[in-house]
Amino acid sequence: MDDWIIDGDRLPLERKSVLPGEGFFYPDSLQETKKESEAVEALSGAETVVIADTDADGLGCVALIREVHGEDAALVPSGPHELRQSIEWAVEYAPDDALVFVCDLAPDGEDDITGIDGLAERTTVRWFDHHQWDDDLVDAVEAAGVDLTVGDSDEVCTTDVALSELDADFPEKFEALARVTRDHDLWIKEDERSDDLADYAMWADPEEYVRVIRRYGVDFPEAVEEFLEDERVEKEALIEKAVERGELREVGEWTVGVTYGRCSQNEVAEAMRQQGADASVVVKPAGSASIRGSEGFERAHEVAEQVNGGGHPRAAGCKPHIYDDMLDYAHHWTTRGAVAKQAILDAFRALPPEDEAEGTDTDR
Numbered sequence: 001m002d003d004w005i006i007d008g009d010r011l012p013l014e015r016k017s018v019l020p021g022e023g024f025f026y027p028d029s030l031q032e033t034k035k036e037s038e039a040v041e042a043l044s045g046a047e048t049v050v051i052a053d054t055d056a057d058g059l060g061c062v063a064l065i066r067e068v069h070g071e072d073a074a075l076v077p078s079g080p081h082e083l084r085q086s087i088e089w090a091v092e093y094a095p096d097d098a099l100v101f102v103c104d105l106a107p108d109g110e111d112d113i114t115g116i117d118g119l120a121e122r123t124t125v126r127w128f129d130h131h132q133w134d135d136d137l138v139d140a141v142e143a144a145g146v147d148l149t150v151g152d153s154d155e156v157c158t159t160d161v162a163l164s165e166l167d168a169d170f171p172e173k174f175e176a177l178a179r180v181t182r183d184h185d186l187w188i189k190e191d192e193r194s195d196d197l198a199d200y201a202m203w204a205d206p207e208e209y210v211r212v213i214r215r216y217g218v219d220f221p222e223a224v225e226e227f228l229e230d231e232r233v234e235k236e237a238l239i240e241k242a243v244e245r246g247e248l249r250e251v252g253e254w255t256v257g258v259t260y261g262r263c264s265q266n267e268v269a270e271a272m273r274q275q276g277a278d279a280s281v282v283v284k285p286a287g288s289a290s291i292r293g294s295e296g297f298e299r300a301h302e303v304a305e306q307v308n309g310g311g312h313p314r315a316a317g318c319k320p321h322i323y324d325d326m327l328d329y330a331h332h333w334t335t336r337g338a339v340a341k342q343a344i345l346d347a348f349r350a351l352p353p354e355d356e357a358e359g360t361d362t363d364r
Contacts, residue, residue, distance in 0.1 A: 017263065048070070051076045051087070051100065063210045065103075091119045098123045098124075103162065113137065113140060116140075121145070129158055130153045153313065160178045173219075181194070196225075197218060261336075289320070291317065303316065
């Protein structure tokens, strides 16, 4: 296949908005080989290791840990669907007696924590998070010898947890970093700087993001502001396309906004909320989806858990098990995510009455 076929820079915006990015078309085996090579390089000889999600919240934790444990704290970039692999690499390549942090990541099931016992046997493992945890997984991780701290997902982000749990007197700029990160991650949306944090974490290399926030906190230098301004031209155009495709659906007692596209989901969800949506579903070309709630709907994580995902009451993500081959993906792109949309709307319909759900909830 010629490289130009997947070159996003040559695509008209309309086509770009309905297709996944270039990385989607590279086999997982090639990407995994590259990531493993990078993990070996990072882990070899590292006294301190941070396995973290690469959004603003996870990288905020990395910045705080480096303030305490030094520049050489090695970052192993991870994500919700990469947790098991990241733990296995740490088991294989991290030195004995290393200090290992796991940040802003929650296991969806026992498979995600395969290897945690072996890692905790020969290293010290501290785990900071704020997502919804099943009690059985909490017990399994703590039984392995992990020092686990899970903050209230309605009140704090993981950067808040790290700020509280790390033994250090941090300058005020890091307290501000936690507040503004929380504003984005919990979708409070009261501080305009939180969009800058989220966007910069998404567009910049993780190491660059950590370096900048350690130096400047949330008050970015002019060069970063210019970079964000340039990137937002296309971002806003993609948001507009996704909003144009959106429709409001009545599902039980809720109005659910549903759309499709490669876009920034928070802004799209906010636009649908202003149109009257209690909750919003943004299906992405790569097959995943974001679910956003509001004051009138705080069960996004319950919806996501039914379709291979999880998250918070007002912000969750998932990837339905509906893709068996490339024809399924082709159908996904040409129908603008019709099957994924239906699977997620069915999950809304399957929610038990709220009082019944509260009576059986055992999550932390």
